[in-house]
């Protein structure tokens with residue numbers, strides 16, 4: 090089959106490799122019909138993710154059709170159309186029982202910081218990903234992120250939603266799609282002060298970092314995090330989230346960071362912030 094393989098920093102190549110096969114009684118083989126290229130694939134592409142090995146097939150968001158199943162699979166049959174989540178999880182370990190599926194221990198027992206993820210380095214289990222014709226989906230069970238986060242926030246709350254970005258087309262789209270207010274960070278001198286001014290001086294109840302380690306908006310963060318790799322990426326959005334949220338508020342980190350991003354977590358304890 091054809092698969093998009095990682096060949097080293099800033100190099101990927103469509104390569105012919107053997108088709109995947111059932112390795113475990115609860116595996117399924119999925120023929121990929123549509124696959125996304127995620128912002129997080131750029132972290133791999135730029136060499137920011139530790140232990141990304143030559144030959145890894147990238148891609149962690151895909152839909153497809155089940156073409157083969159292991160003898161233990163009960164809830165799927167050949168021919169089913171499926172949407173595959175980026176996390177590989179077992180559904181029964183200590184973490185899965187607490188609905189922390191992204192931390193599943195069974196699918197990445199060597200790691201204490203992350204579970205298994207398709208096409209996302211051996212740090213995340215070394216599973217081949219979905220930018221390929223076929224994918225092995227272990228223990229078969231059941232993207233753009235900021236826009237979905239904004240839409241979800243609007244759907245599940247009766248409050249205001251403010252989206253921060255710098256791409257005008259995206260801001261125009263999300264303003265209409267998610268009924269939110271928008272803020273272009275290129276036009277803002279101090280994000281925290283700006284967001285607090287917009288919210289009666291207190292700050293938003295919840296700040297969601299939906300960007301991760303390649304956030305733009307700070308030349309210093311980009312230099313030290315992305316170019317020089319002195320920290321786990323550019324933590325600009327995370328800094329903004331921690332500094333903008335109201336005291337006692339929630340900071341949710343959907344974006345991916347590598348190693349220790351030096352966000353100002355020392356502020357989280359005195360401010361009684363909850364990090365998720």
Ligand SMILES: [Zn+2]
Nearest residue numbers: 127128129149
């Ligand atoms: Zn992704």
Ligand SMILES: [Zn+2]
Nearest residue numbers: 179182185193
């Ligand atoms: Zn699990």
